[in-house]
Amino acid sequence: MGAKVEVEGVRKVWGTGRPEGEGAVSEALAGVSFTLEPGDFVALLGPSGCGKSTLLNLLGALDRPTSGRVLVDGRDLSLLSDTGRDLYRRRTAATVFQFFNLLPTMTSLENVALPLLLDGIPLAEADARAGAALAEVGLPEKTGSFPWQLSGGQMQRVAVARALVARPSLLLADEPTGNLDSRSGERVLDLVSNLVAARGVTIVLATHSTEAAARASRVLRLRDGRLEE
Ligand SMILES: Nc1ncnc2c1ncn2[C@@H]1O[C@H](COP(=O)(O)OP(=O)(O)OP(=O)(O)O)[C@@H](O)[C@H]1O
Numbered sequence: 001m002g003a004k005v006e007v008e009g010v011r012k013v014w015g016t017g018r019p020e021g022e023g024a025v026s027e028a029l030a031g032v033s034f035t036l037e038p039g040d041f042v043a044l045l046g047p048s049g050c051g052k053s054t055l056l057n058l059l060g061a062l063d064r065p066t067s068g069r070v071l072v073d074g075r076d077l078s079l080l081s082d083t084g085r086d087l088y089r090r091r092t093a094a095t096v097f098q099f100f101n102l103l104p105t106m107t108s109l110e111n112v113a114l115p116l117l118l119d120g121i122p123l124a125e126a127d128a129r130a131g132a133a134l135a136e137v138g139l140p141e142k143t144g145s146f147p148w149q150l151s152g153g154q155m156q157r158v159a160v161a162r163a164l165v166a167r168p169s170l171l172l173a174d175e176p177t178g179n180l181d182s183r184s185g186e187r188v189l190d191l192v193s194n195l196v197a198a199r200g201v202t203i204v205l206a207t208h209s210t211e212a213a214a215r216a217s218r219v220l221r222l223r224d225g226r227l228e229e
């Protein structure tokens with residue numbers, strides 16, 4: 001089942017290092033509000049610097065808004081304890097990044113099993129579930145390969161398997177096809193869109209690709225930290 005997401009008047013302000021009064025702050029998000037229903041597949045579009053990654057980081061509890069609230073299944077992410085935030089990231093919201101972020105000294109299987117092991121799941125069970133997740137993304141024969149032995153598209157499929165192995169209800173993807181050729185990108189997007197259909201996971205996909213956006217059920221456009229209608 002997918003997560004419900006409510007974003008209420010969210011602002012994110014960064015200091016620029018310049019003194020007050022000389023444009024000391026920059027507003028990455030300037031008051032953003034929207035609601036996502038469980039199972040929504042949302043494409044987040046907009047030019048470089050418009051705030052897409054900033055927004056994804058807030059949804060993933062990697063960062064906190066300067067003001068406003070982000071509620072996931074009714075819980076305000078800013079109010080989570082450190083442990084609560086760790087659990088949220090491990091069990092509820094998973095992220096797929098542009099640069100895959102696999103651990104280079106670990107095999108595919110170990111990379112995918114890691115979030116489960118961190119969650120206290122016994123090794124045998126974690127390995128079994130990681131193996132099943134790798135089969136689901138079409139890489140059953142690559143369980144023993146290290147990231148440097150894989151193509152970019154394969155690395156990203158391992159990253160998708162790692163994101164989904166704990167069965168999150170919210171998948172956050174930040175330009176997951178940005179470093180892939182169009183065919184590998186298609187394959188990753190096929191996987192992601194099939195998962196929405198099969199599991200009802202709520203997905204927010206930041207992208208510059210109009211093909212990627214075409215698969216989404218909804219498009220949010222950001223410009224200068226604001227949503228355009
Ligand atoms: N840690 C930071 N400190 C200061 N400013 C930041 C920080 N992170 C992002 N910003 C600024 O916030 C704004 C939004 O950045 P963000 O990374 O969210 O854009 P984006 O839409 O993801 O761009 P891209 O498409 O290039 O990835 C930019 O002006 C950026 O310079």
Ligand SMILES: [Mg+2]
Pocket residue numbers: 052053054174
């Ligand atoms: Mg970005």
